[in-house]
Amino acid sequence: MKDSCESCLMPFSKDPGKRESNKYCSLCYKNGELQYKGNDLKEFQRVVYKSMRSREVNPLLAKFYTFMIRFAPRWKHA
Numbered sequence: 305m306k307d308s309c310e311s312c313l314m315p316f317s318k319d320p321g322k323r324e325s326n327k328y329c330s331l332c333y334k335n336g337e338l339q340y341k342g343n344d345l346k347e348f349q350r351v352v353y354k355s356m357r358s359r360e361v362n363p364l365l366a367k368f369y370t371f372m373i374r375f376a377p378r379w380k381h382a
């Protein structure tokens with residue numbers, strides 16, 4: 305049972321949008337495709353951090369969530 309995004313680890317219960325995929329949250333996967341298509345964990349972390357800050361997530365929490373992304377299934381090999 306998966307209940308969080310395989311790309312950014314956001315719990316689906318916290319997803320602010322409407323999910324299109326059962327693997328990814330509505331921010332990572334939109335309009336039928338992954339929004340960040342690259343393979344660079346650090347770059348993706350920056351994208352996610354900015355996105356969280358724009359949703360007014362507490363900066364310390366945003367840093368923590370961003371750090372945790374490295375453990376998401378999508379980035380395990382990185």
Ligand SMILES: [Zn+2]
Pocket residue numbers: 309310311312313314328329330331332333
């Ligand atoms: Zn996600």
